[in-house]
Amino acid sequence: MKIFEEYTLGGKTLKNRVVMAPMTRNRADASGVLPDYAAEYYRQRAGAGLIISEATQPSAGGKGYKGTPGMHTNDQQSVWSRIADRVHEDGGLMYCQLMHTGRIGHTSFFPKEWSLLAPSAIPAQMNVSDAEGNDVPAEVPVAASRKQIQEIIDDFASAAQRAVAAGLDGVEVHGANGYLLHQFLSYGTNLRTDEYGGSAAGRAKFVVDLVTEMACRIGPEKIGLRLSPGGQFNDMQKLDDDETYLHLVKELRPIGISYLHVLRRRSTPLHVKLHEGWGTGFIMNTGYMGPSELTELNALVESDEADLISVGRNFISNPDLVARWKSGIPLSPWNEDTFYVGEEKGLIDYPAATSK
Numbered sequence: 001m002k003i004f005e006e007y008t009l010g011g012k013t014l015k016n017r018v019v020m021a022p023m024t025r026n027r028a029d030a031s032g033v034l035p036d037y038a039a040e041y042y043r044q045r046a047g048a049g050l051i052i053s054e055a056t057q058p059s060a061g062g063k064g065y066k067g068t069p070g071m072h073t074n075d076q077q078s079v080w081s082r083i084a085d086r087v088h089e090d091g092g093l094m095y096c097q098l099m100h101t102g103r104i105g106h107t108s109f110f111p112k113e114w115s116l117l118a119p120s121a122i123p124a125q126m127n128v129s130d131a132e133g134n135d136v137p138a139e140v141p142v143a144a145s146r147k148q149i150q151e152i153i154d155d156f157a158s159a160a161q162r163a164v165a166a167g168l169d170g171v172e173v174h175g176a177n178g179y180l181l182h183q184f185l186s187y188g189t190n191l192r193t194d195e196y197g198g199s200a201a202g203r204a205k206f207v208v209d210l211v212t213e214m215a216c217r218i219g220p221e222k223i224g225l226r227l228s229p230g231g232q233f234n235d236m237q238k239l240d241d242d243e244t245y246l247h248l249v250k251e252l253r254p255i256g257i258s259y260l261h262v263l264r265r266r267s268t269p270l271h272v273k274l275h276e277g278w279g280t281g282f283i284m285n286t287g288y289m290g291p292s293e294l295t296e297l298n299a300l301v302e303s304d305e306a307d308l309i310s311v312g313r314n315f316i317s318n319p320d321l322v323a324r325w326k327s328g329i330p331l332s333p334w335n336e337d338t339f340y341v342g343e344e345k346g347l348i349d350y351p352a353a354t355s356k
């Protein structure tokens, strides 16, 4: 099956085309430091062609959930280093997903000098989680000044440098699911009239500037980007336009980053156009409502709809997912109750069914 064949991304050879999708597991402490057992969690899943880590804040001000890890202090970086070592020892490759939650965050997460930043002062019409874990109405964010935009770009680039220094193979920029970058891309959340809004090129500019700066610091071949055009999660209400995404891909392609990772809840002509505009290094996540069976996912690779497929929840409950698929061993079901709580439970206690 083509899905089990090698693939080269950013100069590194992935042993198969099954990518572990980024999944927040909320086990970090209040300082954003992951527990040591997180290294065992990721090591167990090193059979994936590539592991993409749980979403990780590039700065204190990017945090929007209790228990998410950071990539902006030495203590945080030390654990990432141990994680990278364990994954590499077992023959895996790993990128760290960097996420700034923008208006989906809450001021209770960060010290007073940080503001809740977004492209425009438009609150999400939903409840968010505060630092105590309570459900509270989303706050009105502050429209980021140009200086603050530059600071966020610098934070992402510095976090990318830390990730590489920790020994990780690269970083995935989280431009999906209604968080800060997606908020810049969408016309419903970006009402700016400066160069970071107002047109398709303006809405795409923040992501382009951010990726460009990161590429200067760590090299384009160590950067991936996740997008979810048309996704409604986090009150985005499908407020995306094809023009912005096509413009974004046109601007990014020459930079030479390693991949584009697209969430495709349903197939739309835009996904096909994005793939055409992008070329090779196209990861697809069929997410929740799409196919999750091996034969269906392999068909997407065989038909060149995607070069690689990312899989989320099946990797939670099947650490040796690829080996099971290869041997035809039935998959274990996941338990949603321990997605975000339970410390080691639900994280490292799903047994492997194969010896590899």
Ligand SMILES: Cc1cc2nc3c(=O)[nH]c(=O)nc-3n(C[C@H](O)[C@H](O)[C@H](O)COP(=O)(O)O)c2cc1C
Binding pocket: 021, 022, 023, 024, 025, 054, 055, 097, 174, 176, 177, 226, 263, 285, 286, 287, 288, 289, 292, 310, 311, 312, 313, 314, 339, 340
């Ligand atoms: C527990 C959980 C946490 C998630 N956290 C993230 C995240 O941190 N970043 C992200 O981009 N997507 C996140 N997602 C979405 C997954 O990457 C993936 O798109 C989704 O699970 C659908 O794929 P699946 O049907 O194979 O599970 C999360 C999903 C789950 C179930």
